[in-house]
Amino acid sequence: MDLIVFWIMAPVSVGAAVLMLLQRNAVYAALFLVLNQFTLAVFFVLLDAHFLAAVQVIVYAGAIMVLFLFVIMFLGVDRREALVEPIRGQRGLAIGLGLLLAAGVVLAIGLGIGLARAPGPAPGGDNIEAVARVLFTDYVFPFELTSILLIIAAVAAMVLARRKARGLPDLADEAPAGREPERVP
């Protein structure tokens, strides 16, 4: 059962990732990424990480990807990327080196732990409880720190993205009139 789910999900996952890469339109790319993330959530379940599976769906596939889509819309939906690669050798080298990297990692996994080795026994008890216990005892301080990180990030985003700041020259305003953002109808 386990293995069947995996073998269904793995091609879907990799395929979604590849398709994401091939989309010229950012919206489609985002949607394929969402699909990919759902498959990852399934993998998490298979690995008995129920809590993270939920987080993956809610935070990643939900919140973050919505943010992406929002920005895509904001910047204009139907901007298309040109297919011509301006940097000579970039595409070939990238794919070649990428394959090399993948091969290397797979080889390392094979050499390191063996491809067919069965996993250890599943931990008993409630995964959510276990995670919570560790998170709020051993890692409570980093956990609190993340809240600060998020606040800073939120503030930073506001500062960076706001249109006009008091006392500071507005970046957009300084641009010459002819370079106002042109919105494609």
Place this chain on the structure above:
Amino acid sequence: MSSFPWLTVTVFLPLAGAVVLLALTPLPRRRPEAGGYGADDPWRWVAFLVSSATFVVSLGILTEFRAEPGFQLVEEAGWVGPLNIRYVLGLDGISLFMVLLTTFLMPLAILASWRVERQVPYFMASLLALETAMLGAFVALDLLLFFVFFEGLLFPMYLVIGIWGSGRRVYAAVKFFLFTMAGSALLLVAILFLAFRSETALGGMTFDLRQLVGMDLPATTARWLFLAFFVAFAVKVPLFPLHTWLPDAHTEAPTAGSVILAGVLLKLGAYGLIRFNLTLFPDASEDFRGLVTTLAVIGIVYGAVVALIQTDIKRLVAYSSVSHLGFVVLGIFAGTLQGMSGGVIQMVNHGLSTGALFLIVGMLYDRTHTRDLARLGGLARRTPVLAGVFLVVALSSLGLPGLNGFVGELLILLGTFDASRLPAVIAATGVVLSAIYLLWAYQRSMHGDLPAELESTPDLSGREYAYMVPILVAIVAIGVFPKPLLDRIEPAADRHVRLIAVEPSSADVVRAAGGD
């Protein structure tokens, strides 16, 4: 010994001030419409008060100091444990006056930059950060800690020259930066080499100067290390032929930058020669004495000769620094107590008189908007006080007895003469030349006909009095009664001289013979 961490407080107070200044940056300006910063904006006052407070604290060091040869007020703490890099501060009679000179000049330099209008908070913060770095370098006893401070001062100085300078400021700043960086790269390598060496030689890696002193080095190794340290410090001093960054940096830097550069930064080179080259490699110092002395003498004469025909008064003063610092190095490497004491006190004197000369050049420039001597003249009639101040400072710089410059020059030449006569005799021509170029500069700016456009030049303002009077007082006080300084310098100088002076000087021989 008192438990109060005098040195740490002195060193880091300015840095704290700089942080406060930066934090205060968003304070409203009083005259935002003018585009610049108004005269009564708070940042200048904050900077001035912080640097003055630092001076007051450093006076505390003076009261705690005893006239003994060793390091005092030592503070130690761990820093980078695995490498045994430690936070060790301490000072002796040599560094004491360097610290005092720094803390003394900084408030005056800040007062002198009241007219800086661009980016005032950042300017002041740079100056204060610079002060911390300089002070730290003077009191650090851990080699790596010293290096951190030594390098740390490059950046604020680079900013000060590059942002608030004049004319070709970026060129000058980059030149300054590259020269000193090139030297300190060698310094870092040499420090690391020493530390790794200590792991086997002393049974544990250390960067502590006091422990490294006792390390035995093969003669050849010591010579190479000496050269590495020497190049780093010779650039800073600067010794001929590594001096060419100095006229550019001095000329383009803003007044405060020139004052600090001439007054303190150059001393760091000479200080490093004493503190590290002589202390760590006494035998190699002995071997290279001839070379160093030759370079110093060339620097003295060469700097003076080139100064003779400068028409830019700031460049003239800059070249005079090359000449005067040659005296300092000459004294340090004379191998006599008089030479060493003279070298140290001359560092203080040069800081005061050349610092003051740059302040005066700044005042002249503020009034006339030119540094070209050909366009100045006759100002003594309109500005008698400025002329008088200029004259006193120029006389101090050319070594008139009764003013501070004489004490140092006399001791240096005397000490050098006692050890080796020819260098002293050649160096003495520098005394004549300095009279020529300084009086020439004075005459060209103050005497003769007054150009029509300078007819309404104002004399000193209250603020200008405030920063010139302390320097003048110090100039006269050291000239008339140098004993308090000499008494404190002498034990430390003696300790260093003993490292390199194998045979007693001829005067001492005579004296000993007479005593029998």
Place this chain on the structure above:
Amino acid sequence: MRTPIAFFLVVSALLFTIGTVGVLVRRNALVIFMSIELQLNAVNLTLIAFSRQLGEVNGQVLAFFSMVVAAAEVVVGLAIIVAIFRRRVSANVDDINLLRW
């Protein structure tokens, strides 16, 4: 039969590589960003797989933190993209090459 951990790791490696290639070949800043997310997710998968292999939850906690950081990063990164877009009217990273010699 339980799926061997190595399978997950291999999938993770593939996803990571795809993400890497995406970063390299795409020019739309947003898509590059998505590729980076893909890489992050791949790493999360690895973390959780190892966590499962070792039978403890520390790896999951680490993955959790990585998600938080990723969230923060996305927020700031997107803000930067928006700011750049305002200024240069482009989301093409090849247009942003001020930082060269």
Place this chain on the structure above:
Amino acid sequence: MTDLIWLVPALPLAGAVALLLAGKPLRRIAGGLASLLVGASFVVSVLVLIDLLGVGAEERTVAVKIFDWISVGSFEAPVELRVDPLSMVMALTVTGVGFLIHVYSIDYMHGDPRYSRYFAYLNLFVAAMLTLVLANNLVLLYVGWEGVGLCSYLLIAFWFERRAAADAGKKAFIVTRIGDTAMLIGIFLAFSTTGSVRFDEVFGAAGGLASGTATAIALLLFAGAVGKSAQLPLHVWLPDAMEGPTPVSALIHAATMVTAGVYLVVRAHAIFEASEVALGVVAVVGIVTAVYAGLSAIGQDDLKRVLAYSTISQLGYMFLAAGVGAYAVAIFHLVAHAFFKALLFLSAGSVMHATDGVIDVTRLGGLRRRMPVTAASFAVGGLALAGIPLLVGFFSKDQILAAAYEAGRTGLWITGLVAAFITAIYITRAYLLTFEGEPRSELHPHESPALMSVPMAVLGVGAVLGGLLGASAQTGRVQRFLGPVVGEPEAHAAAGALSEVGLSVIASAVAVGGIALAWALYGSGRVDWQALRARFGGARRALSRGFYVDDAYGALLVTPGKAAASFSASVLDTRVVDGAVNGIGRAFVRLAGVGRRLQTGLVRTYALAFLLGAAALVLVLVVRT
């Protein structure tokens, strides 16, 4: 009272400080205050002198230490004053003449915009000069030495709006500093070989010095004296120094500062005597200068420049005396010269005051009728200078010539007589052209006010009666007083065939002859001196330019020096030294030019490099396991 000797330099110093700092509020009383302080200094000196006379001749040397100044290791240079007959004679001369000149200046400088500043400098000068003569070690002496040089600079360039004055001041300072630096090296050598700079120890050790070392020290010190006392070849600054106010010329460039060199040689005579050649050099330089400057004086048309060259010439006389070992006589001539030369200068100043600055003798004439006091003063001073019997100059000059003769240096004696002859000519010429004959231009001179006349009268009395103090080289009061310091005057060593009286007669005859000749040329009216001027124009120009020594310096030293300096600055420094550095820099720039092509600015290129690294790392990892 001796302990209060520090008051002597301190009082004028206090005056200088007060006037410098508070010149404006003190403006009205500046002159009075300054004169008063110098007068007080004089009184203290007199009291110390009385103390000194009260003790035995051998106990008349007292050292008063005031504070430690510079002391490092074995080197000690305290601020220590020396009270002995020599220093007291000098101190009395300085304060006495100084006081009179201060008083004279009150009226002379009246109305000058920098009135307070003038008196501040003058007071500072007196303080420095007193430090010089009272110092008990070479370094403190050097302090005074440089101090007077500074004041000389300040006062010569006092009217700095005039370029000539500013240049002259600078020249004076720099030329004397050349000598000073040599002297400084002499001090170092003395310290290096004797282990001290205190007079007692240095001079005490002089006898034990190797002859070469003693010569070196002596000649180096003498180089300082040559600079300060304007002897050949460093005399060029003194004639130019006449750009300063005339009382300054009287005080600094006639009575006191320029005599410091003589004082130094006398003070350090032990070292000079330890050397075989030093004294000879002193005597020869002195006599050559005396003749040279006397000839130059004949060619001067500017009254003050006549007096300047005259001063140089008389200083040469003093060095001659010192060079033949007649130290007391040298000092006596110094004192005598201070009186009559100050008198001459003050008279010249009086003329300037009356003629609104016209001082060219070819444009003056006939002033005696308008200014009888001034004319009489000048006449007395001139006669004293020429060495007419019973005036002070007669005794001192006569003793110098006698000393040279008795030392067996007949050549020096004869040359000295020539110099005396020339002296009589030029001073008579100056007097006749200025005060006698018909006025040669439309001037309306008037006699000077009392504050100027009285000091002149006092100095005149001194010039007349001064001889009483030192009528004979053996028995004169001054000479005997100085005896313990400079060695007792030697008993009459009749080395030559002529008796002392005979020598005096010859010297007097020479002086009278000179005066007669000058009168014949310039006063009798029988010779048209203006025609002579035109006829011997070349010779006159050579004389008036001091045989072109100054011009030679300009052509041989200053111009090439400037060229060398500008070569150093513009070629050597920027091209060679900085050029080497820039060359290295350029090489790196070229290298970097290749490397920086990698920095495309494209993020994706960088990321590719990133990936390259990552892949390489993974491969390494795999291969190793």
